[in-house]
Amino acid sequence: MFYIYCPYCGEHREEEEFHPKGQAHLARPENPDECTDEEWGNYLYFRDNPRGIHHEIWVHAIGCRKFFNVTRDTQTYEIKESYRMGATPEVTHANDPLS
Amino acid sequence: MSEVINKTVDEATQVAIMDQCPTADVPARSPLAHQDQSSKVAPQNPGVFLWEDALKTHLVLRGDANNADFRQGIEAATGLDLPEALQSTQSDDWALGWIAPDEWLLTGPGDQAFAMETTLRKHLSGHYAVINVSGGQTLVRLAGPEARSVLMKSCPYDVHDRNFPIGKIVNTVLAKSQATIRRLGENDWELVVRRSFADYIWRWLMDASGEYGLHLGQPDAATAARQSNPSRANPVEG
Numbered sequence: 001m002f003y004i005y006c007p008y009c010g011e012h013r014e015e016e017e018f019h020p021k022g023q024a025h026l027a028r029p030e031n032p033d034e035c036t037d038e039e040w041g042n043y044l045y046f047r048d049n050p051r052g053i054h055h056e057i058w059v060h061a062i063g064c065r066k067f068f069n070v071t072r073d074t075q076t077y078e079i080k081e082s083y084r085m086g087a088t089p090e091v092t093h094a095n096d097p098l099s
Numbered sequence: 100m101s102e103v104i105n106k107t108v109d110e111a112t113q114v115a116i117m118d119q120c121p122t123a124d125v126p127a128r129s130p131l132a133h134q135d136q137s138s139k140v141a142p143q144n145p146g147v148f149l150w151e152d153a154l155k156t157h158l159v160l161r162g163d164a165n166n167a168d169f170r171q172g173i174e175a176a177t178g179l180d181l182p183e184a185l186q187s188t189q190s191d192d193w194a195l196g197w198i199a200p201d202e203w204l205l206t207g208p209g210d211q212a213f214a215m216e217t218t219l220r221k222h223l224s225g226h227y228a229v230i231n232v233s234g235g236q237t238l239v240r241l242a243g244p245e246a247r248s249v250l251m252k253s254c255p256y257d258v259h260d261r262n263f264p265i266g267k268i269v270n271t272v273l274a275k276s277q278a279t280i281r282r283l284g285e286n287d288w289e290l291v292v293r294r295s296f297a298d299y300i301w302r303w304l305m306d307a308s309g310e311y312g313l314h315l316g317q318p319d320a321a322t323a324a325r326q327s328n329p330s331r332a333n334p335v336e337g
Contacts, residue, residue: 008200010184014255016272062277063270064199 004058005082008066021057023047024069051075053093058082114220118213119231129153130237130297138315146245146311148318149304152238152289156212158205159198160219161228172222176215177205187268187281196268196281204279204291206238237297239278241288241304242318245311250280250288252307274303 002015029035029043048054054074059067071080071091080091120127131151162169170181179188179195181203187196193207193215207215212233219229241249250258256271257263258280268281276299279291292300305313 008184014272016255062272064202066199 002077002079004070004079006060006063006066007068007082007084008064009060013060013063017060017062018058019061021059021067024055024057050093053080053091055089055092116213116216116220119233120210120212123210127154130294131239131301134298134301136315138313141314142312144312145314145318145322146243147249147308148240148242148246148314148316148322149301149308150240150315150317151301152240154209155233155238156205156207156209156215157231157233157236157291158212158216158219159228159230159232160195160203160205161201161230162223163201163226166225168225169223169227172219172224172227173203176219176222179205182268185267185269187266189266189283194281196279198268198270198279206291209233235294236291237294239290239292239297239301239304240317241290242284242286243311243314244286245308246286246288248311249304249307253303254278254280256280274300276300 002018003012004015004018005012006018026043029039032040052073052075054072056070056072057067058070059065066085068082068084069087069089070082071089072078073080081089083089129151131153134151136151160173162173164170164181173179173181173195177193177195178190179193182188182195182197184197184200187194189195192211193205196204196206198204205215212231216229216231223229247258254271254273256269263269263282265282265284268279270279271277273280273290273292276293276296278300281289281291283289290300305315
């Protein structure tokens with residue numbers, strides 16, 4: 001079980017209050033009408049599957065119902081940080097001491 | 100398109116507010132009306148009191164907490180301060196609880212929904228929402244020296260004094276459903292439950308309270324006074 005910190009409630013809560021919503025920081029092509037099929041396909045269907053640091057979206061579904069981001073290590077399952085939408089993660093693959 | 104957006108709109112004409120209970124003879128049934136809500140044989144020394152605070156006014160308020168006009172508007176209309184995260188404020192009749200960073204729940208007397216909604220709209224302007232959800236949820240009250248033990252069995256949230264002081268409000272898992280739990284007093288809790296889950300949660304709470312001695316209905320004045328100075332040692336204290 002995860003014990004997840006919700007940056008909006010300012011508290012740790014049990015995992016059953018949350019839902020995972022997949023990879024975070026996906027940038028939608030600015031002009032979908034003019035991007036290539038490959039760019040649009042990558043945006044729509046292709047996701048990273050890293051070993052190590054992964055940024056993902058979670059929603060506090062049974063709580064404040066806000067979406068936020070979590071940085072999680074996919075090897076150890078350790079949650080490194082959670083941060084609000086629009087914020088920049090402090091732990092990234094580049095500065096992870098273990099990777 | 101931009102012309103439409105920029106046009107000054109008279110807000111009063113843009114929002115249709117309906118008095119959902121214009122006269123007292125409009126029939127209304129609480130979601131727990133079918134449940135027997137009074138004990139025929141009350142236990143000698145009940146550990147838990149369970150009753151429904153039926154047919155109250157529930158208004159959801161949405162807005163920007165950092166907007167001074169919004170804060171002042173709420174304060175002027177309700178007489179209550181906009182609570183901070185996971186807190187609630189209370190007057191004699193009305194209670195205002197934090198639900199999310201931009202959402203609050205206002206509960207109060209059942210016959211004043213329309214009056215309060217009108218007052219709120221009079222005091223608020225700009226980007227906000229007031230929604231009457233009175234029909235969608237109900238209040239279940241849990242009291243008594245063992246009320247906290249029942250919550251400990253029913254939800255994963257830590258309801259210990261150090262984590263759940265009086266006045267705190269938390270939206271969390273209750274049984275296999277969810278509830279907004281607010282602590283009103285030392286042994287006094289209020290649960291906001293969805294209408295469709297009210298029956299399930301009521302039955303769950305009746306079952307969970309059984310071992311502590313359940314009294315269906317409010318404690319009478321004498322019992323309430325005795326229980327405000329609990330002599331029974333609580334094994335989970337400390």
